[in-house]
Amino acid sequence: MAILCGIGIGPGDPELITLKGWRRLQQARVIAFPAGRGGRRGIAEEIIAGYKHPWQTCLPLEFPYVLEQAVLEQAWQKAAKEVYTYLGQGTDVVFVSEGDVSFYSTFSYLAAAVQVLDPTIQIEAIPGVCSPLAAAASLGMPLTLGSDRLAVLPAMYHLDELAQVWGWAEVMVLMKVRSVYGQVWHWLKEHHLLEQAAVVSWATTPKQQIYTPLTDFPTLTLPYFSLLMVWKRQSNLRNV
Ligand SMILES: C[S@@+](CC[C@H](N)C(=O)[O-])C[C@H]1O[C@@H](n2cnc3c(N)ncnc32)[C@H](O)[C@@H]1O
Missing domain, CATH: 3.40.1010.10 (Tetrapyrrole methylase, N-terminal domain)
Incomplete structure (x- = not known):
């Protein structure tokens, strides 16, 4: 067969x-x-x-x-x-x-x-290496540690959904972030999370772009192959 x-x-x-x-x-x-x-x-x-x-x-x-x-x-x-x-x-x-x-x-x-x-x-x-794993490696960040709960939001999340998920997750990955980036940035600012957030576009390719911390990037024109990650953990746990 x-x-x-x-x-x-x-x-x-x-x-x-x-x-x-x-x-x-x-x-x-x-x-x-x-x-x-x-x-x-x-x-x-x-x-x-x-x-x-x-x-x-x-x-x-x-x-x-x-x-x-x-x-x-x-x-x-x-x-x-x-x-x-x-x-x-x-x-x-x-x-x-x-x-x-x-x-x-x-x-x-x-x-x-x-x-x-x-x-x-x-x-x-x-199976293959999926984009959040690749992006974490590109950032030099452990994606999860210890008892961290990881949430992945696929697309078209609403801001109240972010707050709900952030209530229980230690790490959040936002896929297909391109169309909602501006709104997410304001949400991160309001929650004092810009320092612990990153956007990775075209991870692992020659076109790779990394934006972190997000403090200086209230607007970004991103390609489709972009995701945003945010950690409760402080950035002093970077492994590079
Ligand atoms: C339909 S999903 C496909 C996910 C894919 N199957 C995976 O395993 O990662 C497309 C989304 O994945 C993310 N993505 C996939 N590859 C990426 C890469 N190389 N760099 C950044 N984000 C990527 C982006 O958020 C993009 O909008």
């Missing part, structure tokens, strides 16, 4: 792919990935560019950046059909996903849509 294998290829630095992920990539006949925008390579395609062989078939899949559930479901079903043209003939497909495959990744939706088409297709996942 054919296998759809999701490979987490890490946050950007191609050396952060696991050996297992790299080996499966080397052996793959068909490599699927989220298509880039405007004729440019997507981040996943960029990360694996140096690892691809000319004999491998590349399968860019379109996943729109929208919130409408119906549009998204249509895209997942269309992508599943494209992948299934190979799987249905007994050819394994690998899907490479930036970061980790089970951490806010399109792979989960793609795999579910493929299983609806054909429940006999096997799904496999090879």
Whole structure:
């Protein structure tokens, strides 16, 4: 039976792919990935560019950046059909996903849509380094220590949600922070947390940008690949 294998290829630095992920990539006949925008390579395609062989078939899949559930479901079903043209003939497909495959990744939706088409297709996942781990390393900060509780907010959090989460977490990670950065900055200022907060964009890539402390950055024009981290712990626990 054919296998759809999701490979987490890490946050950007191609050396952060696991050996297992790299080996499966080397052996793959068909490599699927989220298509880039405007004729440019997507981040996943960029990360694996140096690892691809000319004999491998590349399968860019379109996943729109929208919130409408119906549009998204249509895209997942269309992508599943494209992948299934190979799987249905007994050819394994690998899907490479930036970061980790089970951490806010399109792979989960793609795999579910493929299983609806054909429940006999096997799904496999090879984990990768996800962006909060990479960002903490870039900052030289232990992400969590001792009994720290870690909260990850995926997107579209409201300010009252921040206060609620901050009530119990020692470390908070805000994904997709680009569109709400200004509001979050004011919230951090109000709570005297600007000194203990950082934004990392394009972690581990040559385009990496680090902003910390956030005191001097009330406004920032950030790329999509940006996240914000804030610690209750004081910055004297930096490990570099
Ligand atoms: C759809 S989620 C994908 C998460 C990814 N699967 C992972 O394991 O990190 C996209 C969000 O992840 C964060 N992100 C992913 N890669 C990043 C990187 N290299 N640097 C900073 N943030 C990143 C950003 O907040 C971005 O908006």
